[in-house]
Amino acid sequence: MQSLKVLIAESDPLLQKLYSDVIINDSSFTLLKCVSNGGELFDAMKCVDVDLVLLDLFLKDFDAMADLDELRKSYSRTDYIVVSSGENPELVRKALCIGVFEFLVKPFSFDRLRAALKNYQIYHHSLTGRTRPWQQEDLDALLAMKSHDPSWSANRSIPKGLQLKCLNDVETFLKEHDATFSAQEVGESLGLSRSTARRYLEFLTMSERVVVEYAYRRVGRPEKRYRMALL
Known part of the structure; x- marks a missing residue:
């Protein structure tokens, strides 16, 4: 980079x-x-x-x-x-x-x-290096970075509404499993709703800790699946 x-x-x-x-x-x-x-x-x-x-x-x-x-x-x-x-x-x-x-x-x-x-x-x-279309949750996470919110964590830089413990739990789960997961699967594994799990996954994606892969189906939109980035 x-x-x-x-x-x-x-x-x-x-x-x-x-x-x-x-x-x-x-x-x-x-x-x-x-x-x-x-x-x-x-x-x-x-x-x-x-x-x-x-x-x-x-x-x-x-x-x-x-x-x-x-x-x-x-x-x-x-x-x-x-x-x-x-x-x-x-x-x-x-x-x-x-x-x-x-x-x-x-x-x-x-x-x-x-x-x-x-x-x-x-x-x-995130703004200049993107090659795929924007989704709403992607833009929500990006704009949160410009919220000037004083509750952001100085050491993990997490926006308002996210909890450091949950963020660590999601990241640890992905580190322990060498596979891709949907937001639904991560949520079910950690006792979170699909939408909550997706917020943490999207933030980790914006932070380049997690990467997204797409599973294409016969019908409908491709499914977003997440895995830890190779750091």
């Missing part, structure tokens, strides 16, 4: 260094550059193809209310994780309305930053 290209836009040299260390130590990402003000940010965006910007809204020489619109208009395929103060409610609302991937309020833990980056890596790969 190709690494995602990251630009850090932060005025504080110490924070630049700390964010850089997190990016450099994650093989899923490549750090392109660090910039310290709005002019440098726009100049860098013109010169390099950027997947993700870690953006402080209070960057020097950066008018967030106006410049966020300009960034989204000019670089529509670039995503943003805001790393900023939450002291201005209108600015927070503005950032969320233009569709930033996540908003991390300073000060935040580096585990929280790593979780945000992992969520983005899963989201980006």
